[in-house]
Amino acid sequence: MYFLTFLIKNLTRRKTRSLLTILGVAVAVGTMVTLRGISYGFESSFVESFQHRGTDIVVVAAGQADQLRSDLDEKICEQLQHIPGVKTAWPGLLEMIDITRGTSVSSALIHGWRPNTPLFDDLTLLDGRSLQKGDPHEVLLGTTLASTLNKKVGDTIEMQQEPFRVVGIFRSFNVYENGGVVIALDELQRLMDRKGRVTGFSVVLEPAEDRAGTVERVCKEIETLKDEQGRPYKIMAQESKQYVSGTLYIQLAHGMAWITSAIAAFIGAISMLNTMITSVLERIKEIGILRAMGWRKGRVVRMILGESMLLSIAGGVVGVLGAVLVTRWLATVPEVNGFVRGDVSPVIMMQGFVTALVVALVGGTYPAYRAAHWLPTEALRHE
Amino acid sequence: MSESEPLLAALRVCKVYPDGKVAALVDLSLEIARGDYVAIMGPSGSGKSTLLNLLGALDEPDRGEIRFEGKPLNAYGNLDEFRSRRIGFVFQSFHLLPTLTALENVQIPMFEGPLRAAQRAQKALELLQTVGLSHRLQHLPSRLSVGERQRVAIARALANDPPLLLADEPTGNLDTRTANDVLDLFAALHRDRGMTLVVVTHSDEVALRAERVVRIRDGRIIEDTRLCTPRTPTHEIPIIAHAQGRGPDLV
Numbered sequence: 118m119y120f121l122t123f124l125i126k127n128l129t130r131r132k133t134r135s136l137l138t139i140l141g142v143a144v145a146v147g148t149m150v151t152l153r154g155i156s157y158g159f160e161s162s163f164v165e166s167f168q169h170r171g172t173d174i175v176v177v178a179a180g181q182a183d184q185l186r187s188d189l190d191e192k193i194c195e196q197l198q199h200i201p202g203v204k205t206a207w208p209g210l211l212e213m214i215d216i217t218r219g220t221s222v223s224s225a226l227i228h229g230w231r232p233n234t235p236l237f238d239d240l241t242l243l244d245g246r247s248l249q250k251g252d253p254h255e256v257l258l259g260t261t262l263a264s265t266l267n268k269k270v271g272d273t274i275e276m277q278q279e280p281f282r283v284v285g286i287f288r289s290f291n292v293y294e295n296g297g298v299v300i301a302l303d304e305l306q307r308l309m310d311r312k313g314r315v316t317g318f319s320v321v322l323e324p325a326e327d328r329a330g331t332v333e334r335v336c337k338e339i340e341t342l343k344d345e346q347g348r349p350y351k352i353m354a355q356e357s358k359q360y361v362s363g364t365l366y367i368q369l370a371h372g373m374a375w376i377t378s379a380i381a382a383f384i385g386a387i388s389m390l391n392t393m394i395t396s397v398l399e400r401i402k403e404i405g406i407l408r409a410m411g412w413r414k415g416r417v418v419r420m421i422l423g424e425s426m427l428l429s430i431a432g433g434v435v436g437v438l439g440a441v442l443v444t445r446w447l448a449t450v451p452e453v454n455g456f457v458r459g460d461v462s463p464v465i466m467m468q469g470f471v472t473a474l475v476v477a478l479v480g481g482t483y484p485a486y487r488a489a490h491w492l493p494t495e496a497l498r499h500e
Numbered sequence: 501m502s503e504s505e506p507l508l509a510a511l512r513v514c515k516v517y518p519d520g521k522v523a524a525l526v527d528l529s530l531e532i533a534r535g536d537y538v539a540i541m542g543p544s545g546s547g548k549s550t551l552l553n554l555l556g557a558l559d560e561p562d563r564g565e566i567r568f569e570g571k572p573l574n575a576y577g578n579l580d581e582f583r584s585r586r587i588g589f590v591f592q593s594f595h596l597l598p599t600l601t602a603l604e605n606v607q608i609p610m611f612e613g614p615l616r617a618a619q620r621a622q623k624a625l626e627l628l629q630t631v632g633l634s635h636r637l638q639h640l641p642s643r644l645s646v647g648e649r650q651r652v653a654i655a656r657a658l659a660n661d662p663p664l665l666l667a668d669e670p671t672g673n674l675d676t677r678t679a680n681d682v683l684d685l686f687a688a689l690h691r692d693r694g695m696t697l698v699v700v701t702h703s704d705e706v707a708l709r710a711e712r713v714v715r716i717r718d719g720r721i722i723e724d725t726r727l728c729t730p731r732t733p734t735h736e737i738p739i740i741a742h743a744q745g746r747g748p749d750l751v
């Protein structure tokens with residue numbers, strides 16, 4: 118008989134309890150992997166959306182944690198283009214907008230872009246045509262949003278009590294854009310009453326040998342730009358990756374994922390602790406027998422910790438598999454699929470397993486200690 | 501260790517349990533020679549189990565010391581390891597693990613030994629053959645008769661080839677016939693393998709099978725009688741010999 122066989126026999130003695138504990142760990146690990154998977158997917162989608170378009174630097178208003186509240190003068194764009202080392206720059210206006218669907222309203226991100234900027238090159242038109250300069254009341258819909266709203270090319274959507282005609286349906290490499298609306302920048306400025314204002318700029322640099330150095334220099338120059346009256350703009354320029362991890366939504370997503378995971382892991386550890394204490398208390402006499410047969414304290418500790426590890430590993434496997442399935446499923450749910458990528462990174466799966474092992478250690482250590490420190494004679498007398 | 505050195509000795513041991521008002525053992529001294537077969541008798545509560553626990557390193561005396569082969573027990577370092585290699589315990593209520601088969605129960609002490617899983621199973625099989633249970637290998641304790649359970653427990657006590665077997669009322673839960681089977685087994689272990697046996701009992705019949713009877717009352721020895729001279733063991737027969745049919749069968 119292997120030691121492992123003995124541990125498994127001990128666990129299968131109370132099948133329901135073992136299964137419930139495995140379920141507890143699975144829920145903890147699954148919650149963690151799902152939430153962290155989503156929040157990291159969220160971040161990497163954003164990073165990708167900049168990198169894919171070659172955006173090296175993102176320029177937004179300084180001191181504004183909420184990206185959606187950044188508000189800058191569109192004219193800065195021309196100044197950016199004149200900075201040495203900058204290849205091109207384009208403005209963007211990002212808003213959250215309500216789209217009326219009969220009696221209900223759903224929110225979506227709306228991107229205001231200048232027609233003819235390279236941004237449009239990344240949209241694969243599935244149907245219809247792209248936006249043209251001077252088209253009022255025309256929009257492109259991301260494929261996900263189009264199916265959520267059940268709209269086709271030629272249909273009309275209503276935003277801010279104004280009708281807009283859907284001229285094209287696109288697919289982007291970026292899931293958030295797939296869940297959003299693209300509209301001409303000046304149309305969005307008019308619609309939102311933000312004439313000449315934008316959320317920020319994407320800056321593309323000329324290829325340079327010392328990229329990091331160039332990024333740093335250009336960022337400094339951007340931040341010292343001044344308006345016609347010689348007053349400095351309150352703007353912040355950051356490398357795109359750094360910008361993404363600093364945005365409020367990313368941090369919120371990480372923070373929420375982290376806190377919820379921590380609570381789930383804590384509950385998992387408590388349930389493990391409860392299971393293992395009960396299990397040790399009902400086996401006091403058996404532990405006495407093992408000690409009388411010459412088992413060292415260390416082996417009793419290994420037995421109890423081994424049992425909690427086995428439960429945790431089973432819970433970890435179930436939890437990670439569950440998380441992968443739930444994430445895949447979430448990516449197909451219309452209400453959220455603009456925000457969830459269907460994949461979970463292996464790093465986060467590993468974190469899930471590590472959490473399971475921590476749960477085993479936290480939940481198993483005290484019971485193991487209790488079990489090992491009974492005097493053999495006392496334990497044997499126990500009924 | 502000299503030839504005359506006792507295998508096991510208690511030197512003026514005292515034991516008072518934390519909640520006990522009276523001392524369970526009072527200044528008790530006892531020597532047990534290698535190869536001896538000792539019965540310990542006495543009324544209930546006289547301290548027999550307490551003494552056996554001290555002799556088997558399951559518990560420690562408050563005063564005095566236990567010596568094994570002339571060395572105090574605490575010189576052996578880890579008492580668990582000492583127990584696993586040198587002591588086999590047999591209890592009145594068998595103390596088998598209910599979820600393990602006979603074959604698995606016998607392997608429990610071997611986890612502290614050098615054997616690998618397959619070797620453990622092989623050795624357990626041989627031990628169960630020795631106690632005459634080769635037809636009950638996969639039975640759970642609940643499906644064995646009480647006599648069979650005690651024989652599994654004896655096989656388990658032999659798992660690490662200890663020189664010393666300590667039994668606390670081993671026949672207390674058995675009827676006369678199965679008790680005799682167990683006593684025959686003890687006699688064979690004593691005779692063929694030269695094991696030293698210490699058996700706590702209330703029964704005169706059990707005590708008469710021993711070579712020496714020690715009577716205890718109120719934690720003190722009141723009588724120590726030798727029934728016959730101990731046979732000096734010639735050699736220890738390894739258990740393998742029985743299994744391969746080279747040695748005499750014990751049952």
Ligand SMILES: Nc1ncnc2c1ncn2[C@@H]1O[C@H](COP(=O)(O)OP(=O)(O)OP(=O)(O)O)[C@@H](O)[C@H]1O
Binds near residue numbers: 523550
């Ligand atoms: N763990 C303990 N805590 C407190 N008192 C104990 C403990 N174990 C034994 N005693 C007491 O110590 C004394 C000796 O007990 P012991 O069990 O050694 O007697 P015994 O001779 O084995 O009796 P029995 O024949 O009934 O088994 C008794 O008075 C008993 O009540």
Ligand SMILES: [Mg+2]
Binds near residue numbers: 668
């Ligand atoms: Mg007793």
